[in-house]
Amino acid sequence: MTTPIDHDAYIAAAPDPLRPLLGQVRAQLARALPDAEEIIAYNMPGFGFGKSVIAGYAAFSKQCGLYVSHGAIAAHADDIAAEGLKPTKMGVTFSPGKPISDALIAKLALAARRDLGL
Template identity: 75%
Template sequence: MAKLTDHDAYIAAAPEQFRPLLTQLRAQLAQALPDAEELIMYDIPGFGFGKSVIAGYAAFSKQCGLYVGKDAIALFTDEIAAAGLKATKTGVTFSPRKPISAELVTKLALASRKELGV
């Protein structure tokens, strides 16, 4: 993907099958973090303040990812596994066949915000 400067452009450039998921995830993050700014950091869209990214999201060739603080992932490891999703130290991957729930998005975003102290 070319270097993009806003969320709309990022979603439009993502693989077509992931655009609805990314649009939904963006809305869920905006609802969970209503006072956070939309930003692009490390070539992915996210929400945060200044240079502090609370949560970011991305699309790849076979899946999407939600990226938050590592303490947030650790706090919800069991819930992520119970949903059949894969977690890394700072992210959760999902697909149209196995989407991430709005409830889990909110929990992860709020825990990541708390972790950053913003």
């Protein structure tokens, strides 16, 4: 995938089955972080302020990822496990067969924002 110019271009270039998931994540992040800016950082779309990234998301060949602070992942480890999703140090992966809920997206985004003090 080439460097995206904006969120729409990133989602359009993603594999077809993942586009609805990316749209869901984008919409929920926009709701949870209404005053944050849509940004492109580390070749992926995200939300933040200036150079501070609160949350980013990405598509791979068969799954997507939501990337937030390590503290946000740790604080919501039980919620992530309850949805049957795989956490990493800085994110959580999900797929069309095992999507992430809107509630978990919001929890992670708000926890990451608190971690950054924004």
